[in-house]
C-alpha cells in the first residue's frame with residue numbers, strides 16, 4: 001500500500017505493509033504493536049527517549065479525552081473542511097496523541113472526502129495513543145525538522161502547539177496548500193497563571209507573516225473551562241510550558257485547589273502556500 005512516508009536512510013518512497021514499511025532499496029522498518037513506525041535516524045535522536053515523557057503524555061491524554069479542548073478541535077475541523085479539496089493529504093507535524101489529527105480526519109471523512117492522513121512526533125508514548133485513536137492514519141516517530149515526507153505533497157499541514165519548522169513545512173506543502181498554525185491567545189490560561197505567578201503576563205498576540213505563505217485568516221476560539229477537581233487541574237498544568245518553570249510556591253498554591261475556572265483561548269493562523 002502507498003505510504004506518505006519516505007525511507008529515512010535513502011529517501012525513497014516507503015511501501016506500507018501489514019507489519020511494517022519497506023523501501024525499494026531494501027531498508028525496512030517494523031511497526032510497533034501500537035501501529036506507529038520509527039523513522040527517526042539514530043543520529044537525530046537527542047535523548048534516549050525524546051519528546052514528552054510517559055507521565056506528561058498520560059496527563060495530556062486524560063485532559064484531551066475529557067473533551068476540554070473540543071471547541072478547538074471542532075473549529076479546526078470546520079476550517080479543514082473549508083480549505084481542503086475533496087481528495088487531500090493531511091499531515092499533522094508534532095501531532096502528539098493525535099487528538100486534533102483524528103478530529104480533523106473524522107470531519108473530512110464524514111463530509112465524503114478522500115483523505116490520506118499522517119502524523120509525526122518525537123514522543124513514542126504520544127504516538128502509541130495517536131495510532132490507536134485513528135487507525136486509518138499513519139504515524140511515525142520523526143522530527144518536524146526532518147519530515148520523512150516528499151516535497152509538495154501535503155494539502156493541509158497542521159501544527160498545534162508544536163515546534164515551527166518553516167523550511168520543512170514549505171517543502172512538503174503543495175502550492176496552494178494550507179497551513180494551520182495554532183498558538184495560544186493573549187489570555188490563554190490566565191487564571192492558572194494568576195495562581196502560579198505573583199506577576200503573570202499575557203501572551204503576545206501578533207500576526208507573523210512568513211515568506212512563501214499568504215495569510216488567509218486568524219480564527220479565534222475562546223472558552224471558559226470549569227475544571228472540577230485537582231486531577232484535571234494538574235493534568236492541564238503538566239501540558240503547559242509553566243510546568244517546567246514555575247516556582248515551588250506557585251505549584252503548591254495550584255496543588256491546593258480543588259476546582260478552577262480558567263480561560264482557554266486559541267488563535268488558529270491560516271496560511272496558504274503561494275503557487
Ligand SMILES: C[S@@+](CC[C@H](N)C(=O)[O-])C[C@H]1O[C@@H](n2cnc3c(N)ncnc32)[C@H](O)[C@@H]1O
Nearest residue numbers: 051052094095096121122123143144160161162
Ligand atoms: C505541546 S505538544 C502538542 C501535541 C499535539 N499537537 C496537541 O496539541 O495535542 C508538543 C508536541 O511536540 C512534540 N515535539 C517536540 N519537538 C518535536 C520535534 N522536533 N519534532 C516532532 N515533534 C516534536 C512533543 O513530543 C509533543 O508531542
Ligand SMILES: [Zn+2]
Nearest residue numbers: 007010023027
Ligand atoms: Zn531506503
